[in-house]
Amino acid sequence: MARTLPRPRSPLSTVRRWYEEKLGWPTTGTEPVELLTGVRFDVLEMPADAGHAVLRRMPHTGPVALLRPERGGKQAEDRPKLLMLIAAGGAEELPGILEWLEWGTLAADLTAHGAGGRMPAPAIPSKGRASGGCGTREAAGWVRPPQPGYEAENSLPTTGMGTGIGDGGGAPDLVRLVSAAATECHRARLVRARNGQSDRACGAQPLAFSNASRMSAGTRPRSLTL
Template sequence: MARALPRPRTPLSAVRRWYEDEMGWPTTGTEPVELLVGPRFDVLEMPADAGRAVLRRLPHTGPVALLRAGRDGNRLIDRPKLLMLIAAGGAEELPEILEWLEWGALTPDLGARGAGERMPAPAVPPFPPRPSAAGTLSSHAFGAREAAGWLRPPRPGRAAENSLPATGLGAGIGGDGGGAPDLIRLVSAAATECHRARLLRARNAQSDRADGDQPLAFSNASRMSAGTRPRSLTL
């Protein structure tokens, strides 16, 4: 009696197995593979230019992925974005944190993905991770079908979600302490850099204006549009 041979494992199934078996993170049953957001982590999302500036300011953030421009599920992404993993439930806290920091609606580029949402599964990172400068991603990190690649990959077997940026008792202190920053400090840095990057893009789009403009970062014009000095500038 003929016996059915096992189907060869595809790279996509290998990606799914790594996230489910090594990391314990649930994935979708779709191709390309996506990670379910909410059960183990939430995601802070921002343009890549702002995100790279955040990475330079905060050397320890938890896992960070770079999302290619293109289609992300049903959404069209017009420019690369950084996806920073934060503690589960953090997405719900983002609006209140922005209000407390006096940013409010001033940072439309800063968003979050929470329970019920998903993110592309980045290519499985090499271990040990290949050395690179903060905020850079070499071409080998993306496969032919991956929409995202890790800038700061998670480490399997270490319950990575236990060290993600969070608020409340036990939250990290960031800085030189070696741990991930608390969520408020991370959002503060992200909101500041998103605002600065938006101003820079607007300035570059009007580069033919006369010389002698005020310095870009938080000029009088930007503060007038904000209507206040954000509390995050003091954090």
């Protein structure tokens, strides 16, 4: 009697199992695989040029992914995005933090995904190192990957008592992260405008920095000429 050999697992099935079993993160049943936000983490999203500047300023932020646009995209929303994982519930706090920092609508490029949202599942990192893409379009990869067997939530930016800059395993302060991100989003937009790159999708934006954000980030006022 002929034996029926087990069917090999697809790469998408492997990705889904890694996130669900190794990290305990819920995923969707879609292809390519997506991670559900608002359960174990929320996501802070910003243009990649601004996000990399934030990473240079704040080396302890928790896991970070890079989302690449579809090929052929020409609009402002088709730029690469950096996705920073923050503590669950942080997405709901973003508007209030921006208002408190006196950014208002100045940080239009800074958004968040919380309960009911999702993000593309980056490829499984290779031996803890940053990954390439995942899925049919290879849309996302880890810049700072999560570590299996380690409670990633303990390193996610959050508000409240016990937060700081992330040293010693403590979670970074979400307000500091948002302050730095808003500043760098605005600075990146000014650079793009100076270089003649379009920001039509985001509309007109005043060329000004928030005083509260500069104070929170501990920086001196900067010239708008960059």
